[in-house]
Amino acid sequence: MSPLTPSPLSRRQWLKSSGLVAGGALATGTLDPARLAALGADAAPHVLDGQTTAAGFAAHERMMAALRRADGPIRLASNENPYGMAPSARQAIEAGWKQHAWYGAPSLPNLRKVYAQSVGVPEDHVLVLAGSSELLSIAVIAYGLKGEVLTAWPTFEGLPRYAESMGLRVHKVPLDANLAHDLEAMDKRLVQAVDLVFVCNPNNPTGTLTDNRRLRQFVSSAARRAMVIVDEAYHDFVDDPDYSSCIDMVKAGENVIISRTASKIHGLAGLRTGFVIARPDIIARLSAASTSAPGVLGALGAAASIQDTAYQTMCKQRNAEGRAIMRTALQQLGRRMTNSQTNFVFFHAGMPVEKVQAAMLAKGFMVGRAFPPYNDWVRVSVGTPEEMKQVAAVLPGVLAGAAKSMGSSEG
Numbered sequence: 001m002s003p004l005t006p007s008p009l010s011r012r013q014w015l016k017s018s019g020l021v022a023g024g025a026l027a028t029g030t031l032d033p034a035r036l037a038a039l040g041a042d043a044a045p046h047v048l049d050g051q052t053t054a055a056g057f058a059a060h061e062r063m064m065a066a067l068r069r070a071d072g073p074i075r076l077a078s079n080e081n082p083y084g085m086a087p088s089a090r091q092a093i094e095a096g097w098k099q100h101a102w103y104g105a106p107s108l109p110n111l112r113k114v115y116a117q118s119v120g121v122p123e124d125h126v127l128v129l130a131g132s133s134e135l136l137s138i139a140v141i142a143y144g145l146k147g148e149v150l151t152a153w154p155t156f157e158g159l160p161r162y163a164e165s166m167g168l169r170v171h172k173v174p175l176d177a178n179l180a181h182d183l184e185a186m187d188k189r190l191v192q193a194v195d196l197v198f199v200c201n202p203n204n205p206t207g208t209l210t211d212n213r214r215l216r217q218f219v220s221s222a223a224r225r226a227m228v229i230v231d232e233a234y235h236d237f238v239d240d241p242d243y244s245s246c247i248d249m250v251k252a253g254e255n256v257i258i259s260r261t262a263s264k265i266h267g268l269a270g271l272r273t274g275f276v277i278a279r280p281d282i283i284a285r286l287s288a289a290s291t292s293a294p295g296v297l298g299a300l301g302a303a304a305s306i307q308d309t310a311y312q313t314m315c316k317q318r319n320a321e322g323r324a325i326m327r328t329a330l331q332q333l334g335r336r337m338t339n340s341q342t343n344f345v346f347f348h349a350g351m352p353v354e355k356v357q358a359a360m361l362a363k364g365f366m367v368g369r370a371f372p373p374y375n376d377w378v379r380v381s382v383g384t385p386e387e388m389k390q391v392a393a394v395l396p397g398v399l400a401g402a403a404k405s406m407g408s409s410e411g
């Protein structure tokens with residue numbers, strides 16, 4: 001059994017202790033349509049004019065929460081959307097599913113068109129890829145192979161890891177005291193040899209935004225000397241009014257590539273759909289380096305979800321509720337945490353993250369791994385507000401217990 005799989009006994013105990021077996025509906029871990037209906041999942045009209053209705057979202061939320069509980073342990077380790085795909089996306093996939101057998105299905109150009117419209121750029125400024133991770137590799141091939149790479153550290157590892165695997169030198173500039181990008185230090189490391197700069201805003205794993213005015217100055221000035229990628233995977237969760245996307249720099253013709261994804265707010269991580277926004281000549285060069293094509297089902301789902309602004313708003317709002325529950329809990333525990341603007345929180349546990357991971361797993365929750373050098377910080381993805389209340393309830397005991405076990409093993 002993998003260390004991340006709880007024993008059947010511990011899972012059952014956890015379900016019982018958290019009151020999730022009420023009525024026995026979930027006790028067996030299987031959910032047939034009759035059970036879903038009993039949970040109220042299909043009682044409401046889910047979608048009207050392409051928009052998920054409030055009642056539809058509530059029913060969808062009940063269904064997804066039940067499915068997550070039945071699957072156990074609850075996934076809070078990879079910054080996924082606990083609600084998964086929008087009901088509108090599911091309808092679109094069901095309606096267009098026969099395209100799965102085709103090459104050149106119309107859903108792919110349609111997604112490009114829909115996405116370009118949604119962000120206000122011409123279609124030739126958009127590339128759809130098999131997840132935004134693909135961009136983080138092909139950008140290295142297209143723009144980085146002859147030089148060096150500059151990035152903050154820690155940050156999302158896709159691009160720096162791929163660059164290193166290609167034998168490139170990666171300048172990793174430590175984050176500042178607020179765990180945001182240290183732009184002054186990055187500017188100093190922007191040496192002649194650097195061809196590719198990677199900026200993640202908000203940053204993963206810290207959830208932090210970097211000061212908007214200074215970040216924009218940095219990106220613009222770096223773009224005069226190198227290609228700059230701004231990874232905005234968590235753009236849709238930000239509520240800081242000072243934040244703005246760097247997309248306008250693309251519209252202004254700068255050497256800037258914006259990376260976005262359908263994996264987060266749209267809940268389609270498993271369907272591998274990502275978006276690139278850049279000047280047409282940059283799009284053409286990236287496209288030539290691309291090694292795969294996005295799947296049809298992801299394209300069908302993403303196109304519907306992008307137009308379903310109601311679903312996005314409801315996911316964002318529920319995420320903010322869950323994030324606030326975690327913030328309050330961590331404040332009460334006196335833990336240092338970042339001001340996360342994403343669908344995860346990052347806090348100081350004061351003990352090796354592996355201890356916290358193991359203790360949380362015993363309670364039925366998977367949480368994030370270590371992000372060196374922040375080995376005693378923990379990243380917890382935001383689940384449903386109900387799940388976050390359960391996390392908040394077990395956290396004091398988990399941290400106390402993990403600290404105790406550390407004391408005894410080390411003492």
Ligand SMILES: Cc1ncc(COP(=O)(O)O)c(C=O)c1O
Pocket residue numbers: 078079130131132133134156158200203204231233234260261262263269273274
């Ligand atoms: C900052 C950031 N960029 C990119 C990705 C990868 O996203 P995708 O699923 O589109 O490959 C992630 C995934 O967690 C991420 O956190």
